[in-house]
Amino acid sequence: MVNKREKVMKKVEDHLRMTSRQLVQFDTEEEALQYLTDSFQSELSCDFVSVILIENENLIPKVWSGELQWLKESFPLPIHACYEGLFQSSLTYKDIDKGESCAFLDLLNRDKVKTWFTVPLQDESNIYGFCAIGYLEEIPLLQMSNIFTEFGRDVAVALTLAKQKESERKKMWGMEWMNQNILLDESVESLVSKLVERTGKGTQAQFAGIYLFNDKENCFTFQPPAYGKLTKPMYINVKENYEMKEYFPYIETPGGDELTVPMVLDVKTIGVLHVEQKRMGNVFTKEDREILELMANHVASTLENIRLYNNEKNHKKKLHELLNYQQKLIIETVEKDNFDGITSTLSAIFAEPVVLFDRFMRPMSFDDTFGDIHIDTIARAAVEEVSQLQQQDTAFMLTVCKETNVSFWPINGGGDLLGYLAVCVNQKEFDDFDRLTVDLVRNIYSIQFIKQKLVLDAKEQVKDSFINKLLVTSIENKESIIQYANIFQWDPFKHHRVAVLSVDVKHPGHTDEDILAAQATKSLMMDQLKTRIMMNEKDILLATKGDDYVLIVPAEKEENTLQYWKAFKKNIDRWLKTGRADGRAYLGIGSMAEKIEDYYGCYQEAMQALHVVKQRDTENGCAFFEKLGSYTLLHHIKDIEAASLFIKKQLSPLLSYSDGKSMDLFETLRIYLQHNGSIKKTSEALYIHRSSLLYRLEKIQQLLQIDINDSQNRFDLMLAYKLYELSSANEGQLE
Missing domain, CATH: 3.30.70.270 (Reverse transcriptase/Diguanylate cyclase domain)
Structure with a gap:
């Protein structure tokens, strides 16, 4: 009897070892688990075999073979509601106390499974779950708990290897798919469409989409198209909080009904790849995260490559358009004398209103697309802005009517400021080609200004000749x-x-x-x-x-x-x-x-x-x-020697005395003569007292040795003052 028991145990042990070796050869988790259940059922003649794995705090029957299919429908079960010993060592129905609370064991008792045992599936670093074997009839079980526990470890190692193989295979397959389906010259929309569809199907998500981060607006912007229906907003403002969990709760975190991974390029987050609502009510797993990470890494680099390629392509296109515009603008300067053709062409380029002002901010040429904005309003604001600039030939920008940005650029030619170009745009948002376009048009305007100036100069020369003949x-x-x-x-x-x-x-x-x-x-x-x-x-x-x-x-x-x-x-x-x-x-x-x-x-x-x-x-x-009056006559004699001698004779004593002294007798006499000898008016004009004025007048008469009240003397003095005012010698003292 003992020998028979030992033989059976030896047979089971050999089968378990053979099964362990076979499991290592499988490439996928599903294949390994299916082989495990089939081999157990065939060798042990059990009524059912199930591999129950842990997924996001729940127990899920990944594989079920044999009877009691309705038992499978009772899952998932919360881990915390099940006996923790199921994940630590092999157990049989005899090892459980009747008072032990366990949702899984309650199911077995409910469906009258009389004989059962479990094998934990764990290795040194992973606990996957357990394998359950059951019989509807009561049968004796061999005492092989250690062997089954060791077998569970081997199965766990095999599962780890299978998961790694499967993950690597998915990555290789994903890379191969991307290499075959992602083209460098396709549009961003086409690329996103393929990637989100692949991501959605690969993770069994009902929605998959991409949000790109907009540095200027400081927000995540949804990049269409999407796989499935978008439930989040099109724009997610970041504001002052840069914690991504605030906006995407399951960022790199499996176990929920959504999952997000960042798209990183050169240590900079350029966006996120986001999935929601896994089919069948399941939650997203670590494997789903790996798929998203694979796609996100490739998306980031591919989007950047496409962006660079499209930029280069657009640059060539814009350069070609710019050359065409240049030819058109040059024709305008050759065939026409005004600025209207240049203005309308530039307005068509930017699809925005354009105004040309002269250097005094007077509108010279403009299109009719300004709507409610009045050009005079822009001109007044520009004049005020220019008056505050240190250099008038400097570009600047105004905000008119609270919403409209108007950018101004100076137009120079021959070292002179000729005018200003105004466009209803924000020049801070200009790219290199926009700036190149503005510079080109400014040069064309300058040529037209200079062309008009040459014509005007020729006309002015004729006019000057005419005036000289007149x-x-x-x-x-x-x-x-x-x-x-x-x-x-x-x-x-x-x-x-x-x-x-x-x-x-x-x-x-x-x-x-x-x-x-x-x-x-x-x-x-x-x-x-x-x-x-x-x-x-x-x-x-x-x-x-x-x-x-x-x-x-x-x-x-x-x-x-x-x-x-x-x-x-x-x-x-x-x-x-x-x-x-x-x-x-x-x-x-x-x-x-x-x-x-x-x-x-x-x-x-x-x-x-x-x-x-x-x-x-x-x-x-x-x-x-x-x-x-008399100045017209005196002007002709002011520079002759006689006039100089006359001034010296009449006024020299006063000039000599007043030089360097606080009492200016020269100015006092001049004011006295202008007020016709009125003491009252003269003292008021000089802001001095009457007695002070009388003292000065007495001093003046002593210096000049004349009677200043004599009409002839007054005439001579007034004549001398008028000649002095006209004389070039009035800047210093007469010699």
Whole structure:
């Protein structure tokens, strides 16, 4: 009897060892488990054999062979509801106390399984579950718990190897599939479609999709298409919390109804691969995570390769388009004289409104796609912005009407600022080709500006020649003057006033010796003034004569002569202040010319008024010849030796005494004469007491040795003061 028992045990042991060796040869978990159950059932003649594995805190029957199929339908069972000894050593129905609580054992008792034993499936690092063998009848069991426990370890090792083989095979198969199906020149949408479909089917998920991280918007953006129906939002804002678990709870964590793995490229997360709702109500496993990781790793590098390939492809396409646009724009500059063709072409390129401004922010060319945005609003905001810039030829951006971004770029040519290009875009979002396009168009605009300037310069030269022929003592060819006037649409038979405008420049960045630099600055300021005058006073005929501008103004503009010229001079001063150099404008205004022969005389009057106002350096810098009085005569004699001797004789004692002293007798006498000898008015003008003024006047009479109340003496003194004001010697003391 003992020998028979030993033989049976030896036979079972040999079978178990043979089974262990066979299990190692299988490549998949399913094949290994199926062989295990079939071999047990055939060798032990049991009613059922089941391999029950742990999956996400539950017991799942992976393989079931034999009877009691309805028992299988009672799964899954929570691990915590089952006896922990099932996973530690071999057990039989005799090893369990009746008071032990176990959901699995309760099922066996419920279905009247009279004889059963379990074998734990575990190795040194993994606990997979256990194998259960059952009989509906009561049969004697051999005492082979140690052998079965050792067999369970071998099965666990075989399962580990099978899982590794299966995982490697899936990876190889996945790599092979990706190499065969992923093409470098396909679109991102096509790539994503293939990958999410493969991922969804491989993990048995009802949904699979990709979210890419948008650095600018700081959010995860869904990248269509998806496999299945999207339940999460299209955009997931990251805000200040960069913990991905906050947005994807099962990031790299199996065991839930969703699973997410990051897509990483060069240590930077570029997005995530996400699956949801595994079929049959199951949860996602470690194997599913491995599939996602394989796909995610390949997706990250492939997306980057496709992005680089598509960028290169788009660059070539954009470069070709840019060359076509360049040819089209050049044709516009050759065939047309205006800017409208260039503006409309650029507007079509960016599909946004475009405006060309001159250097004074006056719109010159624009399309009609601005909608509710008024160009004048943009211009006013731009003028205010430019006034705050240290350099006017600097690009800048404005936000108009709270929502619309308008970017400005300067247009330069020949070292000068010619205008501004404005486009309703955010230049911070421009790529290299957008910037290249803007630079190209700016150059084309510059060429057109210079082309127009050449035409205008030629026209101005003709105008200057015309003015020089008009402003002569004797006009030899009156008919020629009339022909020139017709060219410039100027009516010589109407009444006009003649004025001369001059500008003196004090440049803080240059010494007095640097004449060339100062002259260049003055030329630039005069050119800017000319543009402003022609833009705002279109009826005025303006031409260059020497270093000054001659202005011929229609009489009908002077409804109130004094107010008109006062406002005109005020505008000149305001325009000068916008420049970077310190400039002072002087305006001499002659009489009204009623016929062609009058213009020379009126011009001479204007020049005399200009010289006087420059010498006197009056506060407003403007003078009418008609109101200069004696100054017009004195101007012609101020530089002769007799005038200098006369000034010295009359005023030298006062100049010598007042030099370096707090009591300025020279200024005191001048104010006294201007107020016709009024003690009250003079003391008020000098802010001194009456007695102090009387003391000064007495001192003056002692120095000059004359009676200042004598009419003849007063006349001589006033004449000396006027000559002194006109004299170039008024900057220092007379010798």
